[in-house]
Amino acid sequence: MGYVAIKGGGKAISGAEKLLEFVRTRQGQSAEPLDLDTIENQLYFLHSRIMSEGGLFHPKLASLAIKQSLGDTLEASFALRAYRSTKPRLVESPVLDTSSMRVIRRISASFKDIPGGQMLGASSDYALRLMRTELLDESPEAFKAVAAKWLDENRHDDIPDTFPKVLDALREEGLLPPVDEAAAEKKPFDITREPLVFPVPRSAALSTMARSETGSILAIAYSNMRGYGDIHPTVAELRVGYLPVMLPHPITGELIEVGEVLMTECEVVAMYEDEEDGGKPTFSLGYGACFGHNEVKAISMSILDRALQSGMKNGPTNPSEDPEFVLLHIDGIDSMGFCTHYKMPHYVTFQSDMDRLRTTQDKHDDKHDDKNPGADNV
């Protein structure tokens, strides 16, 4: 009676978790559990998305997060992010130069002939989205044969490892502003150790967007593309590859490579603006980068970087140019958590709401009665 809904919480939680675990394993006797390598390889883009939104480059734990969350992207990123909370920040890397990236894909929409050439890499951009029915019942033999054949036909040393940056060429021609060396010297804002108190530096905006939820950042960037904004970007370069991570040696202080991270980077060129100091007008730039292979996210981020810079300079004229609006609404962990919390009991506040409504209704009735003395007198 009565308190059934609120009591017995411990058993209820335990039961619900066990049931979810059953759902994960219910496929039956013939089923194989997902192994982490399969997730990392065959669910490559999902895996990339989780590392990016989780804000932690840990391929193995990202796979585990996907496995234990039954493929829910918000939940998986959440688990990875929460794991990150338990780790102290021990050392900082210097600013890493993405021209040293071991590139697996790079394209430019600004020129056909970019230095080093276009390299499509692995992409579904031009694929026909038809159902590939031959995969309905794919045999392990056929599956393995595809990879073996590809490796046989393609020589690994055909392609150079690194490529020059498209922006460098544009910069040499005087079409872009010079690199802001002073900004590069500034210590970047660490969003994992400091809260966002507006106005925030660009580095805070960039790192917030780098671990944002893909759909959220796409939606706000799309509003700018459609007309709630005026960026009109051209993708100067979009590159995907493995970026060497350098850290100072603990004793000698010399920079050494400790590993590499898969990253997507996008640089957009946008229309020029008036130069306040009367200098030569140049194109403006937007930058996006995130862990993993996430092209839509990196492009969205670069457009919003441009929009936010414009909003910070001239005052926002639409939501995508407002740093507070953009940066406080694109985090998947924050937004899904708060959305989910509405499922929790709100008995006390609702009781309090009812008190307000009833009091207001009573007053309304009293007033109504005063104004209409009743039908008897008619």
Next chain:
Amino acid sequence: MSNQANTSDIQFRQASVEYNFGFLDEYAKKEVRRSVLKAIAIPGYQVPYSSREMPMGRGFGTGGLQLTLSLIGKQDTLKVIDQGSDDSVNAVNLRSFIEMTCPGIDTTTKVSEANLIQSRHRIPEQALREDQVLVLQVPYPDALVVVEPSEDKRKIMHGEADYSRLLVKLYEDIVKFDEITISHRYPTRINRHYVIDSSPIPRWDVPKMNDSRALILLGAGREKKIYAVPPYTLAEPLEFDDVPFRVESFDDETDKRRTCHRCGCDHSFLDEFVDAISGEKLYQCSDSDYCDEQLKARSVKQGLEG
């Protein structure tokens, strides 16, 4: 520890990785404690802090949880409540997580035994003591958000103690409805300057903040703010001279105070619900520990009389 809260049936959940005591690393805890000191020094001011992601949903009490985990030590006795109950799903979930990551602490359901109390939506009915700390979970830390969506602008308004738009909102409520419509999260002025969002406690609990013997800490994890109502500090709900602040009424149609059907208490915040069998509307103390205590006191009294 006479009354160990019963969470042992959650053996299903085990920490599969070795975590630091209190889950957070020590740097994170230190940051929270420094923010707490600042919050106490400037009563009602929302101190921004970095707020780590916790392994439970933003909105489920991660702000309160970070406060608790940063403050708790092995000598402490903890009580966790949600909607006034120690046994509601979220309270059980938080308590089991804290027990799992803070081995050696004691937990209790009794207000009198706890020195650290984490709560969502209620302040216990029993008056708190000087040696107790109450941690409240906060979804919206800023009372001004109902009149100003931009945090940047709100910060300026708080600094200038400019609450004119909030007072206009209350006034407009009276014009439209003859009543101030804010039920829970009642805006409350602390130490005659900052107006806080009192967290979603009912109006009933707001007066308990005034001149409280216990330190009250409020933590908003998602919004990354910590603020405090220090002991023996003024906490005044916004009101007008001719429209005083009022708590929820539990009077029936004949203006008689309703009582708890279980313990007979006539001075506690009541939950109303419909009896599944009789279809009758029933009222019961929202604070389950207080209800148990009242029931015990009543049976002792009856025993003595009988």
